[in-house]
Amino acid sequence: MSESFRNIWTVTKRELSGLFASPVAYVFLVIFLLLLGFLTFSLGGFFERGQASLSESFFYWHPWVYLLLVPAVGMRLWAEERRQNTLELLLTMPIAPWHAIVGKFLASWLFLVLALVLTFPIVITVGRLGSPDYGSIISGYIGSALLAGSFLAVTELTSAMTRNQIISLIMALVVCFGLILCGFEPVTNLIQDTLGDTFVSLLRSLSTWYHFDAFKRGVVDFRDLLYFGSVTGFCLFTTSVVLRGVRGA
Amino acid sequence: MITVENLVKEFGTKRAVNGVSFTVQKGEVLGFLGPNGAGKSTTMRMLTGYMPPTSGKVSIGGREVTEDPIAAKKLVGYLPESAPSYSDMTVRGFLSFCAELRGLSGSARNDAIQRVAGLCFLENVLHQSVDTLSKGYKHRTCLAQALIHDPEVLVLDEPTDGLDPNQKHEVRQLIKRMGQTKAIIFSTHILEEVEACCSRAIIIDRGVVVANGTPEQLKLRARNAGSVTLRLTGAAAEAVRGKLSGLSLAGEVSLGADGSVVTARILPRDKNVGLELGRAIGDLALTERWKVEELHTEEGRLDDVFRAITTADTKKS
Ligand SMILES: Nc1ncnc2c1ncn2[C@@H]1O[C@H](COP(=O)(O)OP(=O)(O)OP(=O)(O)O)[C@@H](O)[C@H]1O
Ligand SMILES: [Mg+2]
Numbered sequence: 001m002s003e004s005f006r007n008i009w010t011v012t013k014r015e016l017s018g019l020f021a022s023p024v025a026y027v028f029l030v031i032f033l034l035l036l037g038f039l040t041f042s043l044g045g046f047f048e049r050g051q052a053s054l055s056e057s058f059f060y061w062h063p064w065v066y067l068l069l070v071p072a073v074g075m076r077l078w079a080e081e082r083r084q085n086t087l088e089l090l091l092t093m094p095i096a097p098w099h100a101i102v103g104k105f106l107a108s109w110l111f112l113v114l115a116l117v118l119t120f121p122i123v124i125t126v127g128r129l130g131s132p133d134y135g136s137i138i139s140g141y142i143g144s145a146l147l148a149g150s151f152l153a154v155t156e157l158t159s160a161m162t163r164n165q166i167i168s169l170i171m172a173l174v175v176c177f178g179l180i181l182c183g184f185e186p187v188t189n190l191i192q193d194t195l196g197d198t199f200v201s202l203l204r205s206l207s208t209w210y211h212f213d214a215f216k217r218g219v220v221d222f223r224d225l226l227y228f229g230s231v232t233g234f235c236l237f238t239t240s241v242v243l244r245g246v247r248g249a
Numbered sequence: 250m251i252t253v254e255n256l257v258k259e260f261g262t263k264r265a266v267n268g269v270s271f272t273v274q275k276g277e278v279l280g281f282l283g284p285n286g287a288g289k290s291t292t293m294r295m296l297t298g299y300m301p302p303t304s305g306k307v308s309i310g311g312r313e314v315t316e317d318p319i320a321a322k323k324l325v326g327y328l329p330e331s332a333p334s335y336s337d338m339t340v341r342g343f344l345s346f347c348a349e350l351r352g353l354s355g356s357a358r359n360d361a362i363q364r365v366a367g368l369c370f371l372e373n374v375l376h377q378s379v380d381t382l383s384k385g386y387k388h389r390t391c392l393a394q395a396l397i398h399d400p401e402v403l404v405l406d407e408p409t410d411g412l413d414p415n416q417k418h419e420v421r422q423l424i425k426r427m428g429q430t431k432a433i434i435f436s437t438h439i440l441e442e443v444e445a446c447c448s449r450a451i452i453i454d455r456g457v458v459v460a461n462g463t464p465e466q467l468k469l470r471a472r473n474a475g476s477v478t479l480r481l482t483g484a485a486a487e488a489v490r491g492k493l494s495g496l497s498l499a500g501e502v503s504l505g506a507d508g509s510v511v512t513a514r515i516l517p518r519d520k521n522v523g524l525e526l527g528r529a530i531g532d533l534a535l536t537e538r539w540k541v542e543e544l545h546t547e548e549g550r551l552d553d554v555f556r557a558i559t560t561a562d563t564k565k566s
Contacts, residue, residue, distance in 0.1 A: 003352075010349040018337045085333035089394070092297040092329075093350040094322040248260065248300040 007095040011103025012110070015077075019111055028073065032115045035065055040122065053132060055216040058122055059140040063180050063209055066112075066151050071172035073112065074155030075165045077104045078239070082163040082246065091247065101239050105149075105156055105232075112148040116141065136218025143215020146228035147208055151176045153235035160242040176208075179231075183207020250275050250324075250402050250432035251296065256305035258291050258456075265291045267456035268305070275401070278428035280447035280464075281436040284559050288456040289436040290330045293406050296434070297327040309402055323351075326395035330406040332388045336380035340371055340390050343379055344397060351398040365393040368423060370416070384411045392420070396427075403427065405435035409442065421446045440551040454559045467554050474549025475517040477527050482509045483540040489513060492533060498526045510542070 019025045036058070040046050044057035081087040090100055126132045151172070158171035181187050183204040192200050204210045208231070211224040251273040258266040266288040273279045283289050294300040296307055298318045307314040309321040334343050341362060348358040366372050369389040374382060379390060388411050395403060408424065409417045417439075424433060425446040437443065443450045444464050452460040452467070460467055468474055481489070486506045493502045493515055500518040504511065517526045527546040534541050 007350065010346065014335075014346050017342070018335070021337055084336060085329065085331040086335055088294070088299050088329045089333050089391075092299050092322060092325070092327045093347070094319045094352075095350055096319065248294070
């Protein structure tokens with residue numbers, strides 16, 4: 001077990017150092033923070049609302065910001081290994097493929113969590129302006145980190161499917177967009193009449209939007225945790241299946 | 250150390266490797282030859298656990314690659330065909346990453362990096378980013394990675410590809426030296442390399458082993474191998490023919506005469522007589538008091554053998 005952990009951590013360290021060695025990481029952080037700030041304060045109407053709450057002004061935007069940025073972070077994970085043929089090197093090292101899959105996931109996810117943590121000034125701001133419900137803020141952050149993780153796992157999977165980063169980006173974007181839309185109220189309201197309640201609620205239960213909603217409101221439900229856990233787990237497992245195919249099975 | 254039994258790999262309906270079997274012992278350097286697309290790289294990918302075989306068995310140091318891949322991979326150092334490395338890292342960072350995946354850390358890791366940097370002449374580029382290296386240096390970086398844990402088994406896919414003549418020489422010397430204590434299999438298209446450092450060679454063609462033996466044994470398979478050329482003066486052509494045909498080892502004898510110089514070409518009765526025929530002819534010349542100007546046994550050339558057993562491919566397709 002400790003050997004697995006060490007292998008995973010070795011891969012994670014490499015991915016992180018690769019990430020921070022290029023300016024892309026910093027550009028990403030700046031865009032992430034500016035975009036979230038802009039959306040929260042202008043479109044989210046943070047001040048106009050006059051509430052000491054982040055759920056509708058701040059967390060509301062997270063799925064959309066992740067939709068744009070997480071595929072960009074994860075697209076190179078396997079596509080680049082395949083393009084440079086380093087996949088052959090990595091997978092002939094004495095490690096199990098899942099060590100590499102989890103190691104890569106962990107590195108990008110830690111990076112996304114770092115970006116998320118850097119939004120802390122907004123918490124300080126609401127704290128100054130009123131007396132917010134810190135419980136729901138914490139649960140919102142937890143949900144947001146899980147949401148980022150599930151999008152990242154989707155991207156890791158699409159990245160294993162191609163040698164081309166851009167194709168993996170587009171595939172991830174489409175899938176993540178679908179995962180948001182199938183629980184997004186304007187959409188579900190629209191199709192409710194034609195497709196019926198049962199279908200729509202089934203669809204909604206597959207949606208990251210729907211499961212993130214509870215976290216925003218301060219509810220940490222086991223089923224929502226299970227949802228994000230299984231989306232992530234499923235995608236990472238499928239990544240290993242795809243990689244087995246790439247190796248010529 | 251390496252045992253391969255009946256290895257088969259199919260891509261769709263195509264059999265890239267078709268029932269390959271061989272073994273490599275410790276202290277042996279096996280050269281792996283074959284035309285483009287013969288299945289050398291595919292075989293090596295199965296040896297190193299990258300590709301799962303369609304059927305057949307590979308075991309490294311007694312551990313089956315498909316059953317216990319991690320234990321088997323620990324024993325192997327592998328240089329893939331394209332010599333890949335991570336272009337966003339420095340040479341040192343890359344070697345350090347590979348060392349850590351091999352379970353080396355702290356000073357053991359640093360010592361290992363120093364050692365392979367010395368072996369592969371990378372000391373001056375350790376802090377350079379991999380993507381700014383020249384092709385040969387990239388190749389050496391990946392070779393260094395294969396040696397970092399001082400493995401018992403080395404699988405090298407075209408280890409001298411893209412190197413300058415000096416480096417080719419160094420790498421051959423390195424392979425030869427390491428071959429004394431390790432089991433090494435390497436593929437190459439350079440036949441001198443086989444003679445320079447292999448203790449045994451295998452030729453594969455369209456996925457099938459068509460020859461397996463020491464370089465000397467393989468060379469004997471050349472059409473003219475073992476034939477002896479004799480040039481002399483001081484005897485009549487017909488007398489020479491009579492004496493030569495009388496030798497028990499000799500087969501067909503052809504003669505040419507140019508003035509007083511007689512040139513004879515003697516084919517051996519069968520391929521396995523080796524140098525015996527030459528010696529017998531030498532003895533004969535002494536007793537007959539021929540004035541010998543030249544006496545020489547054709548060794549056979551590896552590339553003749555290679556072409557003879559593998560050309561069928563290009564002709565057919
Ligand atoms: N992943 C793959 N999918 C389909 N066919 C493949 C794959 N890899 C190799 N092949 C085919 O298998 C055959 C053997 O290829 P391989 O790379 O082993 O040849 P090689 O002996 O290494 O040749 P070279 O001397 O050119 O390196 C080729 O016909 C190749 O097209
Ligand atoms: Mg090859």
